[in-house]
Structure formats: structure tokens, C-alpha cells
Amino acid sequence: MVRALCGVVALDGPSGTGKTTAARRLATESNAGYLDTGAMYRVATLAVLRAGVDPTDADAVVEAVRRARMEVATDPAAPTARLDGEDVSAAIRTEEVNRAVSPVSAVAEVRELLVAEQRRVIREVLDSRGGIVVDGRDIGTVVTPDAPLKVFLTASADVRARRRTAQDAAEGREVSFEDVKASVERRDRLDSTRATSPLRAADDAVLLDTSELTVDEVTAKLSELADGRGLLGGEVAGMCR
Template sequence: MALRGVVAMDGPSGTGKSTVSRRLAQACSAAYLDTGAMYRAATLAALRAGLGEGATEDEIARAAIGARLESGTDPVAPTITLDGEDVSGPIRGPEVTGFVSAVSAVPQVRAEMVARQHALIRAAVGSGGGMVVEGRDIGTVVVPDAPLKVYLTASPEVRAARRGRQDEKAGRKADLHVTLADVERRDRLDSSRRVSPLYAAADALVLDTDRLSADAVLAKLRELVSARGLDG
């Protein structure tokens, strides 16, 4: 099964979006793009420039846009590098998680990241292949004409528990109450920012993953790909 075109995967953190997006791309012999990792790498660049709360939008934009970011699109082993360094691990740390919503809300940063995302999508689709693109504004801003848009959702409690398990698996300290508070904080920030807020596109399929395993979600997505005639 090969994917033709773009599948836009949106939703907040902890819905299983990354897991199923990567697995869908692998199952469909497609490229994969984690746009959230791009914003996290930009956030790490800002932090390494000594910026944090209180920094101006212009300061954040200069640090984030000036950094050399490269995103790999292999779903088996996706990579993200910052100035030549693999930062797949560091971008998942608490400092980046605490600051990424602020960096992502800067209009200049979003414009630059979307331009880079468009270039990667064109390269994948232009060669006759497909790409699964995940993020928070894919179906609404990045690829509003995507032939398949999916918005994954789940309760904050379920998402916090999932993220806690991910952190523990990666060797990061996890506290459920702290994680839940952070999930709810990010939901508020991402949904209320003035540029590219998080919401489901009008023509997106909204899929609640509270009671669905990753296998069940993947099976549903593969059915949708076939139903839309995107399997080459």
C-alpha cells in the first residue's frame, strides 16, 4: 500500500498522534513530517541563545529563524538537527516543553516554519509519493487542501497519563499532576494564540482516542486512506 498526496494529522499532545502518524507513513510507504519537532528545535535554539520568559518576539524570532534546522522525513527513524547536532532527545525536555508554546505563537517563527514545511511537502509529493504530516495547524494552515484531514482528540487526563508513560520510558522524571497541569496549560495557549490556533478543520474527521488503541486508530486511518482513493 502506497500513499499518494498528504494526510494532515492534527490534535493536541498525548492523543497518540505521533505514534499513529509514523506507523501510517510506514504502512503506506510514505514520508513523514513532525512539525512539532521543528517548533521544539526552534525553541531549543532560543533557549540556547539565553532567551526565556520576558524575551521579545523579535528576539525569539532572530534566534529561532537564524538557527540551522533540518528535519528528516523517514518514518522509521525521523531526525531533527539543530546546527548539525541531533537534538531528538533534548527537544523533549521540560525546559523546551515549558517554552515551546510561547515560541510557536510568534508570527515570524510560524511563517518561517510553515515555509520550510511547504518545501519538505513539495519535495515528497512532487516526486509522486505521499506524506503524513502531523502538527496543530496542518489541515487549517499548512495544507488546507489536503485530501484527508484527521483531528485526534482525547481527554486531558488520558493524554497526561500517556505523556507520563512516554517520559518514564525515555528516562525522564514524570509526575502525573504536573504533567496534567502542563497539558491543560498548553491546550489553553495553543487554542488561544492569535496566529494559527489549534482547532479542527471544518472538513476534518475528529477521532476520539480515549478508548482506542494505537492499532485501532491505525486501522481506521488505513481505511480512510483507501476510502479517499489515496492508496496507489
């Protein structure tokens, strides 16, 4: 019998730590919902780019994001993203979006809009499924500061760049390790130093270095942590008491 996840597991960390893959696996194994908040910021960034807006023009960025209809699915088996009704799951992973997502994400009003939507989605999933795994960069500190389990994933820049390079190659994108590492380090710097909701571990987060761990090992560790917090007590799959 599936041991259902009850409550919120908040996963934070920089790009390439494996949090998205592990979050999806944990959600699948525990019959929980899944929310990729990073995908929401990427959809917002794509909306900005398609509107022809300069990502550093805060007022224009906010207007473009307000006009956009953005949806991110919460099924871990099919985490699709839509912009104005169009499936943009592949389009939000391009290098153009990679370069622009940090300045768009740094706009305080954009974060306010998306955090409000993220909280709405989380409440909806908790009501319907009982549990959700949420990954991003400010989940434990801003989006769900009362989550019963917060984990901050880390890994060295070299390891993360290798993972990103392999992922891009597998998806048909031609990139060099050096370019990817530079992009990773730039994103780390921008996300960690922005004025609004900077990337950092919550004071009560469990730190997990994934540099030497496989995805299976990371998922197993997350499951162990959730079990230790009493979050895997559902006797019926997808239902919590």
C-alpha cells in the first residue's frame, strides 16, 4: 500500500541540485501533489519576452505578467506549464529564458503575485490530496514558512553544471560545460543577492548535499525525513486523517 504524504514538504536550493527530479519522485511515491514554483517564474519570464519587454524594466514586467494567463499542473507525472492556453513546457527551458528569469524573478511585485498564486494552489491540493511537495528557492522562507519539513539541497557548482549540461544534451540543446557553469554561477549570484526573497536556507531547514548522491538516494533520504516528521502516516493512498 502507498504511504500517503500528509502536509507540505518544502524543497529549496539552487539549480542543478536535483530537487525537481527528487520532488517529483517523492510526490509520485507518496501519491501527493507537486508544485514546481520555478516553472511559474519561467512562464512569467516567457510572457515578458513574448511581450517584447525588457526584463530589467520592472513596471513593464509587472504589466506583462499581470496580463498573462499562467498555469502549472500539480500532477508529478505530467508537470506541464501553460501560457495563455499554450503548452510551453519546452519553451520555458530555453537559454533565452534561463538568462532572463533572474531579473524577472527579482521584481518584488512579480514575486507577490506568484507567491499568492502558489499559496492558493497549495491550499487547493492539500484540500483534495492531503499532501504536496513544493520546490523552488523561497518555499521554506516565504511561500510556506510553516511547512512541517523544509529541506535545502546543495551541491558544488561543478557537479550542478555537469548535471545541467547532461540534461541539456539529452533534450537536444547544444551547450558547453563552461557556458553552463558560468550560467549556474550567475544565477546563484543573482538569486542570492536580490532584495526580495533571496535564495537562502530557512533557519529550521535540513541541509542536504547531493553532490555525491544519486537521484534515488536523494529521494530515499527525503522520504526518510518525511517519515521521521510523521508525514507519511496516511493509511489510504492520497488520504490523510
